[in-house]
Amino acid sequence: MAPDTAQPAVPDVLWSPTPESIAASELGRFAAWVAGRRGLDLGDPVDYDAVWRWSTEHLDQFWADVATWFEVFIDVSDDEVLTRREMPGAVWFPDRTINLAEHALRPALTDSPALIAVAEDVEPVEISWAQLRGQVGAFAATLRRLGVRRGDRVAGYLPNVPEAVVAFLGCATIGAVWSSCAPDFGTRSVLDRFVQIEPVVLVAVDGYRFNGRAHDRRDVVAELRAALPSVRTTIAVPRLAGDPLPDVLPWAEAVADEQEPAFEQLPFDHPLWIVYSSGTTGLPKGIVHGHGGMVLEQHKQQGLHLDVGPGDRFSWYASTAWIMWNIAACTLLRGATVVVYDGAPAYPALDAQFALAARTRLTYLGTSAGYLTACEKAGLRPGETHDLAALRTIGSTGSPLPASAFRWVYEAVKPDVLLGSLSGGTDIATGFVGSSPLLEVVAGELQRPMLGVAAASWDSDGRPVVGELGELVVTGPMPTMPLYFWNDPDGARYADAYFQPWPGVWRHGDWLEITESGTCLITGRSDSTLNRGGVRMGTADIYAAVEAMPAIADCVVLGVEQRDGGYWMPLFVQLAPGAELTEDLVAEIEAAVRANASPRHVPDEVIVVPGVPHTRTGKRLEVPLKRLFQGVPPEKALNLGAVDDATVVEHYVQLARERGPR
Secondary structure, eight states, X not given: OOOOOOOOOOOOEEEOOOHHHHHHSHHXXXXXXXXXXXXXXXXXXTOHHHHHHHHHHOHHHHHHHHHHHTTSSSSOOGGGTEEEOOSSOOEEOTTOEEOHHHHHTSOOSSSSOSEEEEETTEEEEEEOHHHHHHHHHHXXXXXXXXXOOTTOEEEEEOOSSHHHHHHHHHHHHHTOEEEEEOTTSOHHHHHHHHHHHOOSEEEEESEEEETTEEEEOHHHHHHHHHHOTTOOEEEEEOOSSSOOOSSOEEHHHHTSSOOOOOOOXXXXXXXXXXXXXXXXXXXXXXXXXXXXXXXXXXXXXXXXXXXXXXXXXXXXXOOTTSHHXXXXXXXXXXXXXXXXXXXXXXXSSTTHHHHHHHHHTOSEEEEEHHHHHHHHHTTOOHHHHSOOTTOOEEEEEXXXXXXXXXXXXXXXXXXXXXXXXXXXXTTTTEEEEEOOTTSOEETTOBOEEOTTOOEEEEOTTXXXXXXXXXXXXXXXXXXXXXXXXXXXXXXXXXXXXXXXXXXXXXXEEEXXXXXXXXXXXXXXXXXXXEEETTEEEOTHHHHHHHTTSTTEEEEEEOOEEOTTSOEEOEEEEEEOTTOOOOHHHHHHHHHHHHHHTOGGGSOSEEEEOSOOOBXXXXXXXXXXXXXXXXXXXXXXXXXXXXXXXXXXXXXXXXXXXXXOOO
16 A cells, blocks of 8 residues: 555645734733743743643633733732632632723723714714713613612613613613613513513613614514513613604613713622523523623733724624624723624625724624625625725634635735634633634634633543544633523533533533644534524524424424535424425414514524434434534434434435535
8 A cells, every 4th residue: 555645734824923913912912921920931922822821721820910911900819819610610709899881981091982883774973981981870870760779680672782782881880780682583582581580670672773674673572561570660762763662761861861880899700691592492591691700801802812902993793682792892891992783784785894894994893704704605805895994803703714714804805804713602701712813814713722711622532632523621610601590599500501421621512623733623513502693592492483383293403504604504394294385384484483583593494304303302303413414424423222213314314415514
């Protein structure tokens, strides 16, 4: 046999830092300060891997230095940082008090506005730091006058508008807990979330605009109010012309008395917000994050990794139902201007997000892999049609970004931009793996695990692997790991969600490959969570809508990541006796999913199958079926001995041969 002379593929490097750019970055300056302070050799120029090893091996030192560098706390000693390391249950800074809103509303080091509001139907509006502070102070005072206390919940049914930022920061100011849903969510999906947390105040919009159309939500708001007996007051945010919501406190009155905020000093782990992660069964899980962890983590992520600071203009396309909205709002911590956009991602044309970048002179544009891939496939060349001179960085998240889309950005958008692909989750409100201004950008690859994140790839036996796919795990605590799940008093749901099958080790549910060179590849979910357009969704919302239909006997929905960067979300239905899959029935299914869940939940296709395979305990085989359509051989994708009806499986095997992978 002839010797194997194949050479390893040469990385396709698209962007490289210079010694000067490394030294000038926030991370470069931080690392140089740490090296002098701690007596460490972190390289010259700074070696990211050396900084990462120190940050994960000495969590107490790293987070003490983050807190000191960003002036979160003064006189931080290492022994007060992490007093309990167990996961779950790590304890951070138990003797410190903090308030995220106070840190976010510090006097800015720039004359730039705090917010720029952009929508489909109005010209950009700038909101100064003084105006934002005054409105937050007024809203906080209104909440106090309404009897809202520390720990009470305030719910927002709002699009990405300045009022949402003001309401969130007003809640944080007094120690109330914020939670939001986007107005494209149907009544059932909103109630599945808000009923659990029993909000005392509802901040609701009368409608929203999307793709050039007005969507009236007054009827939905009325249904929410009727079904939420805990709500004592509804604060109405006007968005559409027409009759106002009845028996409400108008937004204009809630913020009329502008004043300096009176910030409550809160324990480090005081609840800040409740966000939601859906599964295959049951209600969405209410994930609670704390003030202190979020202040530290967002300074680290946005300062050290994204290199965002005073004078920058930052936007990430997101709805208030996606954790990226929360993260974008926290960019105020960095003294940057946050551009909030209310509208469709590709209206009036596909290049809308690049038009926004040019219009508002963004230095950082955050978007989804799906959007960049769509622009690439459409042959757009935004760098030639828009003035992107101010644009320094593009962030991509939500799903894997294919190598071709990386190349398209450098060829068609801007050759000197830093393209950062990030992977994290609602669960931690940050990234596990992401970008760094100290490292090269390689087509199709994420640069490294983020600082303070002891991320690794493990095989099914719990052994670290390099150069092959494994489960993304984190072996050390992070300050934004959830404090707890709402209504999970003994922590059983929390432990089951993340610390199985390896107690004490966080298993996230993503496939991760760490290459020999240290870069990372995220190839999709290793569980059944849907991830369309960057928004993670549970299959339970779809099943609840479809199973109520008499024509449907059973169903299963899959979210299949495609090799070309696309995403295919088919719904397989087993029909009731005598039923047929007509165009009318498909339309009825789509309407039910849209009304009871959201437009994002509507499947790409509805496909008739003879049956739906389950485990012997009755659970749908979502992950094994998904793996079939990703090209995994049937003998590796499924254990037929664990299937309730193995004869049904062959139909899916044949479909997978015909339909996937792409």
